[in-house]
Amino acid sequence: MCDRGNRFIVPMAVLRRLADDDSFPEESREAIRESVAVETTWRELRNAHTDATRASLLAAKITGLDFAVALTTDPAITVYDCKNTRSLPGSPVSRPGSSTDDTAKRAFDTTRAVVDYYQQCFGRNSVDDAGMTLMSSIHYGVRYDNAFWNGAQMTYGDGDGRVFIDFTKSDDVIGHELTHGVTQFTAGLDYTDESGALNESISDAFGAMFHQWRNTQAVADADWLIGPGVLGPAAIAKGYNCLRNMADPGSRQCLSPQPSHYSDYVSGGDPHENSGIPNHAFYLSATNVGGRSWEKTGKVWYAALTSPKADSSMSFDQFAALTRSAARSLFPRDRDVYRGIDDAWTRVGFPQPDISV
């Protein structure tokens, strides 16, 4: 998910050069030197944890459900306050669940709910399936219009108050960011080309499902919107209602309209652009299968993501094949699941190669 040969948030060579540049104030240079020391240690520890966990699960051929049953401890959830700086993780928030800061409380409560969602729906214990502590940093930067997963934790900006507001205000966004962690520890999808778009789509799908699960919504009652709660007054005044719409990826009410069919794939496009294609396949699958998305379609998508056959450079058609296979193996007596998923992929440009199946 990043250049592993240059895995630091700030490339070390750049930081060292800046720290040695006597044209900068000594105070700034000292801060940079401290960042080098802290960032190196912290990130190496987290990356080592990622590598070790993935290797051990693979070696033991342990499935998510088995591992979650073996581990009984809930993952710890921590919240840090960046106090409008870009220094991560920031200052720890004590008792975030009862904080008077609504953002801290929301980040804590929603992350807790995401943990419950993954445990109850997919038998997964935290993003690494080994009870990893889930860290969130809030109030990142000044008027920062974004939320991200940095390979080790979630980070949320407050928004500029115009186009975007506080990024913790859409629970599907928090589900989206945590799912990037799940993807990192499972298929480890690269962040370019089709695998990058799949990476983004999986976060949208599991984020949207989390929102539906939390509100006990059937697929027919869901809005399938991504990030409706983070739009600011200027965006709403212009008629926008979401970042993306899985039901109608090209909708003009989306801040970022997307293609919904593979014939419109944008070569070299941003992962958030081409994710519209697998997003729409998930929506069509869920509506074809019916009921609650997490009960059947979600389980099929999760099985594909965690399959030993899933690899970091996976293409759309390879992922489609894994979902078709998972639909047959997970629901052998319910052929409508396979038919619904097969139809969905066909409609976005990936017909089943073997029509005799």
Add this chain to the structure above:
Amino acid sequence: MQYIIERRGGLAGLRASCTLDGDALDPGDRETLEQLLDGDEPLGTDCGADRYTYVVTRQSSSGTTTREIPESVMPSTVASVVTADI
């Protein structure tokens, strides 16, 4: 000298851009940008997902230089000038 800065990525995938006059920049920020544009070492990419990437183009009488810069390296005051236009 001008800097054309395009922001890509982020959770929203919303592109944003601006043009900055070199003289309007804080000298320290300008120096950092110059070092990033002229450096030989690869800047790599930020770990994780939904990170911003900046494509910075410097236009001057001596030519044009373009480089992709991860958000973690961009001077925050420069980055904050690039805002989404809807």
